[in-house]
Amino acid sequence: MKTPILLTGMHRSGGSWVAKMIEGGGGVVHVNEPFNRRHPPGLTPGILHVPPPLAYQHVGSHNESEHLNGFRNMCDLRYDLLAELRTNHGLYDLAKTAKYLTAFTYGRARGMRTLIDDPYMVFAAEWLAERLDCRVVMLVRHPAGIVSSLKRIGAGWADNLPDIAAQPELVGRYLRAHAQDLLRAVSEPLDPVGHGALLWLLIHSAIAQQIDRHPDFVPVRYEDLATDPEAGFRDLYERLELPYTARAEKTVREGSMAGPAARNNPWGRVGLGRTAYQPMDSKANAWAWRDRLAPGEAASIIAATRSVAERFYSADELAVARESAA
Numbered sequence: 616m617k618t619p620i621l622l623t624g625m626h627r628s629g630g631s632w633v634a635k636m637i638e639g640g641g642g643v644v645h646v647n648e649p650f651n652r653r654h655p656p657g658l659t660p661g662i663l664h665v666p667p668p669l670a671y672q673h674v675g676s677h678n679e680s681e682h683l684n685g686f687r688n689m690c691d692l693r694y695d696l697l698a699e700l701r702t703n704h705g706l707y708d709l710a711k712t713a714k715y716l717t718a719f720t721y722g723r724a725r726g727m728r729t730l731i732d733d734p735y736m737v738f739a740a741e742w743l744a745e746r747l748d749c750r751v752v753m754l755v756r757h758p759a760g761i762v763s764s765l766k767r768i769g770a771g772w773a774d775n776l777p778d779i780a781a782q783p784e785l786v787g788r789y790l791r792a793h794a795q796d797l798l799r800a801v802s803e804p805l806d807p808v809g810h811g812a813l814l815w816l817l818i819h820s821a822i823a824q825q826i827d828r829h830p831d832f833v834p835v836r837y838e839d840l841a842t843d844p845e846a847g848f849r850d851l852y853e854r855l856e857l858p859y860t861a862r863a864e865k866t867v868r869e870g871s872m873a874g875p876a877a878r879n880n881p882w883g884r885v886g887l888g889r890t891a892y893q894p895m896d897s898k899a900n901a902w903a904w905r906d907r908l909a910p911g912e913a914a915s916i917i918a919a920t921r922s923v924a925e926r927f928y929s930a931d932e933l934a935v936a937r938e939s940a941a
Contacts, residue, residue, distance in 0.1 A: 617727070617729060618748055618749070618750050619690040619726045619727060619728060619729040619731065619747065619748075619749050619750070620637075620643065620729065620731065620749065620750045620751075620752065620855060621728075621731045621733070621736060621740055621743055621744075621749045621750070621751045621752065622634055622637070622730065622731065622732045622733075622752045622754060622816070623731075623733055623734055623735075623737045623740055623751065623752070623753065623754065624734050624737060624753055624754035624755060624822065625734055625737065625755070625756070625761060625814070625815060625818040625819065626734040626735070626772070627760075627761045627764040627765055627768070628734065628754045628755070628756040628761060628837055629751050629756060629837040629840075630732050630733075630734055630754055631647070631732065631839070631892040632892050632895070632897070633729060633732075633752075633754060633835075633837075633840060634732035634892070635646070635866070635870060635892045636840075636844070636848050636863075636866055636867050636870055636871070637730055637848075637851070637852070637855070637857070638730060638866075639693055639859055639862060639863050639865070639867065639870070640852060640858065640859065640860050640862060640863035641862050641863070642727060642728060642857050643722075643727055643728045643729065643730035643857070644692055644718050644721075644722035644727050644728070644729055644730065645730045645732060645788075646662060646663075646689065646715075646729060646730065646731050646732065646733075647732050647733075648732065648733045648734075648735065649662045649663035649689060649731065649733060650668050650672060650733050650736050650739070651669060651733065651735055652669065652670060652672075652735070655683055656812070658702070658848065659699060659702075659703065659708075659711070659715075660685075660692065660695055660698035660699055660701075660702050661687060661694050661696055661699025661700075661715060661716070662694065662695075662699075663684040663685050663686065663689045663693050663713055663758065664684070664695045664698045664705055664793050665681060665682045665685035665686070666681050666682075668735065669770075669778035669779075669781060670735060670774055670775045670778035670779070671734065671735055671737060671738055671775060671778060671779050671784065671785070671818070672736075672738065672739065672778075672782070673738040673739065673782050673784055673785035673788070673789075674686075674736075674738070674739035674743075675739075675741075675742050675784060675788070676742075677784045677886065678784075678917075679742070679746070682739075683746065683772045686743065686747060686852040687747060688766055689729065689731070690729050690731075690747050690749065691723070691729075692718075692719040692720075692722045692723040692727070692729055693719065693720040693723070694715055694716045694720070696712070696716060699712050700712070703831045704719070705858065705887045706762065716883075717839025721904045728857075731749075734754075737753075737818055737821065737822065738785050738789065738821065739830075740753070740784075740825060741825055741828070741829065744829060744831075744832070748856060749823070750831075750833070751825075751829070751831075751832045751833065752832075752833045752835055752851070752855070753822050753825065753832055753833065753834045753835070754770075754835055754837060755819065755822065755827060755834060755835065755836050755837065755927050756836070756837040756838070756930070757837075757838060757902075757904070757924075757928060758815045758816075758819075758916050758919075758920040758924050759904045759905075759913050759916045759917065760837070760838075760901075760902070760903075760904045761811065761815050761907060762807070762808060762811035762812055762815065762904075762908075762912075762916050763903075763904035763907045763908050764810040764904075765807055765814075766807045766808065766811070766907075766908075767907075770807075772814075772854065773805045775814055776797060776800050776801050776810060776813065776814060776838070777801045779797065779817065780797050780798060780801045788837065789820070789821040789824060790817055790820070790821065791816075792820070793813075793816065793820065795815065796813060797813070800813055808912050808915060808916060809915070809919070811874055811916075811921050812915070812916045812919035813919065815916075815920050816919065816922070816923055818919070819829065819923045819924070819926075820923045823923060823926050823927075833851070833854050833855070834927075835847075835851060836927065838901045840897070840899035841871070841898060841900055841901035842897075842898050842901050843895050843898075844868075844871035844872075844898075845867055845868070845869050845871075848863070848867045868896075869894060870892075870894050870895070871894075871895070871896075871897040871898075872896060872897070873894035873895055873896060875904060921933065921941070
């Protein structure tokens with residue numbers, strides 16, 4: 616099989632949109648969030664037959680025996696039909712089974728690459744690169760953009776920080792510098808702004824560490840793709856050694872330059888993959904948090920994340936909130 620691709624980062628970074636733009640070229644089989652602990656779309660053993668994960672589950676040498684076969688089969692586009700039918704029996708589940716069984720079979724026969732689109736694998740990325748030769752794309756989004764989105768979607772992510780804190784191997788490998796802040800936060804009621812900023816800081820500090828250790832990882836900023844999607848995706852296709860076909864170009868234009876009417880369910884999960892993707896005006900969306908957050912909220916997010924955000928964003932890009940608050 617050809618080299619699989621892992622697209623990861625933090626949830627609310629635009630991963631579903633980016634994955635759909637990559638899928639549009641026709642050279643990959645898109646697998647949407649197989650490590651998402653909620654069903655759907657998670658816990659589908661036909662796609663990925665592993666123990667139920669925590670949010671942002673760390674996979675490494677300490678738990679490799681539980682994960683290696685399941686991940687290898689997914690990367691090789693081998694669908695575990697019996698495991699799926701033993702677990703899921705509803706009409707939606709059967710329709711999803713038919714979709715993925717067909718896609719895996721077709722993709723394997725055609726030698727297509729597996730595109731795993733899953734933010735919850737950000738702490739499994741190094742293991743996937745080293746053990747299964749995955750090509751890793753690390754998607755980064757401005758902290759105020761992500762926290763603005765977390766504010767809008769409610770409290771469904773409230774277990775993220777506790778689940779991260781419950782993994783000593785994860786904390787020891789990536790988050791020692793922030794361990795005390797993490798322990799403090801898990802004992803507090805959910806604060807979408809403060810806890811969202813901390814979650815951004817934790818995940819993006821780990822992204823920076825992984826990029827430093829793996830020069831072959833592909834870091835991509837959401838804002839760069841959204842502001843100039845045609846140039847951005849052409850470059851990304853090239854870096855992933857995928858042909859930027861006329862079909863890919865058409866997909867990028869339609870998915871990135873759509874009017875408001877095309878985005879009729881912006882926060883819903885649609886299709887059998889239950890992806891959050893909707894066509895949009897990506898350029899308008901890139902920095903929309905500036906209108907959604909109060910100046911004080913934006914300033915506090917930048918202050919809380921600056922030590923890591925400066926790795927990915929310029930002083931001018933991080934100064935916007937301070938200027939708005941002045």
